[in-house]
Amino acid sequence: MFKLWTTIRKDTLLLLRDKVGLLLMFVMPILLVLVITTIQNSTFELVNENKIPLLVCNKDTAQTSTEFIDALNQIGMFKMELVSSDLSANSLNTLMHDKDALIAIIIPTTFSSSIQQKTTQVTTNALQQFGLNDSTKVHKTPLEKSESLLFFYNPVLQQSFLQSINGALTSAIQIIEGKKLVQQLYVTLNEKPMPQNLQMEILQKNISIEEIAAAKDGSKTIPNATQHNVPAWTIFAMFFIVISLGGSIVQEKRSGSFVRLKTLPTNYLVALFSKQITYLAVTLSQVVVIFSLGIWIFPFIGLPALNMPSDLLGLFIVSVLCGGAAISYAICIGTFAQTQEQANGFGAVSIVILAAVSGILVPSFAMPQSFAVVMKMSPLYWCLESYYGLFLERGNFWDVLETTLPLVGFIIIIQGITIIGLKKKNLI
């Protein structure tokens, strides 16, 4: 026990005196979490809270196009700016760049007449179906192909963002079409304009949409950029200790001190066990530091605070398993690498690849189906799933037990490979 204790003390002292290593293990992940969360949060706010600047070029002089613009305004997603109706598509394109506008629309000259034509035809058909209209009076001509509403967008915009804008424009058109249809039906049946209050009553939504995150503990915590990013980048930081730990094993193997260690009556497994304990403490410290940052510092810099899971013991166990997986991986790399360059290079690149396929860099739901198997081979994926089970789904340890078991399997397999490697190299 004394041997293990002095070895842990030695490893801790070496770690504390390696300022660059500490910087890599703590400051880099903190910066990463801060930057990524801030960026994702501003994207979230752009879509959900801020209004998107929209240039509107209305070439239609009729009333319906104005009502369409009002409908767009009422959706509340856009900050609209009306530009000259004389602009061509090319001129509008140039104007978008001048005004740093991300999107613009051109309402065609036939916009109102197209809607009018459609409502008249639908009304006539409907009344005929009800038997209220003379079939001989039915407007038989087919609907003319109407001119499209042109939607310009900056190519930097992501597809999901464009889809939500497209949805808003379609919704506004449907509102106008619905409104015009109701008005037309009323006029045809009653031969007088529809009263404003009735129109409002008909068009008003009776069913609202309430967004509810499906939390397992029944809480109503809304997932945000912090809830997503803090656990994800903490896992990345834990696995990035491969640089420090893998490198330290290679450095020790290549240094003179290792020669002396091999001549002493103590098994090298003591050294490896000590490193596991020391670096587990490091990974748990990373968890404490980054989570504390999320809880207490983020609100001060305008980011949503991190909501901790209700099962703190579960969080501790998951963190220990994530740290264990990261340490096992780093020790395995350090055992097999011949040089520090090999350990650092392979270690860093492999962690970035594993992070990419695990859903840390790109959401797992956005990955192609063919990646499903690859994704599940990454320990970072199981770490992320376990943390998300606690942080986003608000589950307890028993809810994430299934996702922690592959981590236990990973630790056992990797440690086994390490021991085989050490035996082959005659180190234990």
Next chain:
Amino acid sequence: MAEIIKPAIHISNLSFQYNENSGVYFNDFNLTIFEGERFGLFGPNGAGKSTLMSLMTGLIKPQTGSVDLFNQHITNKQSRTLFGYVPQDFSLYEELSPIENLTFFGAWAGLSKKEIQVRIHELLEILGLMDVKNKAVKTFSGGMKRRVNLAIGVIHKPKILFLDEPTVGVDIQTRHAIIEYLKQLNEAGMTLVYTSHQLTEAEDLCNRIALMDHGKILTCGEIATLLQTHNEENLESLFLHLTGKEYRN
């Protein structure tokens, strides 16, 4: 009644080669070093001194034959408490202080906390490191590092001490102090096995030497006897006479 001298190191019928392409290095090699000796291993580069040192300390395993330290086979874990090793390279953690290094290596050598404390105090005093005991070794001069390197090798008071060029790159004062300390250790009963290219130092320290080349012992015995047998004036002329004057890689 005459005192019976026990063999401290007994190598018998040892064969070793690094790989199939390297040719036979040691073939049916035999050597006995007795308890209390100050034994020197000398030879040009590539003679096999360091390989023999690695075989005697169990760092590499022979293909055939055996190495015994005080009748214990070197593969026996217990045999590792019998010897200390002072490699040519600084075998220590340069970011740690002498105290921290000695505590760690002392524990790995099997000493208790109390024994380590006593030994650290003794060694720092003897090797003149008391003033810098808490400073990081990386800030030390080459000579100071050599003294820490030596202290680590002897912290557990081994019965045999293997020294691979322990004075390389140090000034005259440090070399003198180290050699004097090694003599004190030997007088206290420690067997010394020493390699170096410093032949004058060998004449001062060793009471028996082996001159080797290409994995074979060319001659072995007390220095005065060897000089007389080969009719040479000093170790250097004997060395050149037996190993030739060509460059060695």
